[in-house]
Amino acid sequence: MWTTRVAVVPAIVAFSCACGGTLAVVQLQPEDPSTLRVGDVAAVRVDARRQYSIGWAGTSLMLMKRSKERGTWVYFYRAVAAGHQTFVLTPRGSGPDGCVSCVAVHYFVTVTK
Numbered sequence: 788m789w790t791t792r793v794a795v796v797p798a799i800v801a802f803s804c805a806c807g808g809t810l811a812v813v814q815l816q817p818e819d820p821s822t823l824r825v826g827d828v829a830a831v832r833v834d835a836r837r838q839y840s841i842g843w844a845g846t847s848l849m850l851m852k853r854s855k856e857r858g859t860w861v862y863f864y865r866a867v868a869a870g871h872q873t874f875v876l877t878p879r880g881s882g883p884d885g886c887v888s889c890v891a892v893h894y895f896v897t898v899t900k
Contacts, residue, residue, distance in 0.1 A: 812863065820895040823866040831874060831894060833860045838879040839892075845872035847898040872896040
């Protein structure tokens with residue numbers, strides 16, 4: 788029984804080290820199409836001083852977490868399925884001449900397998 792434990796503990800430690808690497812986060816850029824793979828994590832940064840409504844189309848990304856870092860809301864999404872995802876950030880106020888689309892910010896994402 789003691790020999791079994793001796794063999795199991797190093798295997799658990801090795802597995803933990805192999806799986807415990809730093810997770811890379813892709814910073815999505817407005818109006819710049821991005822490509823992710825299933826399992827990747829993406830971040831959308833939004834100025835906390837401006838109040839945005841966030842809309843989306845697609846089911847390829849799932850919200851994991853929202854956090855506030857130095858005056859910026861950061862939304863973390865995990866790519867869960869291949870496909871296309873679009874985020875539209877619309878500020879509470881309209882732009883010049885009441886234009887909403889000219890002040891909206893878009894994020895375009897393609898998720899591959």
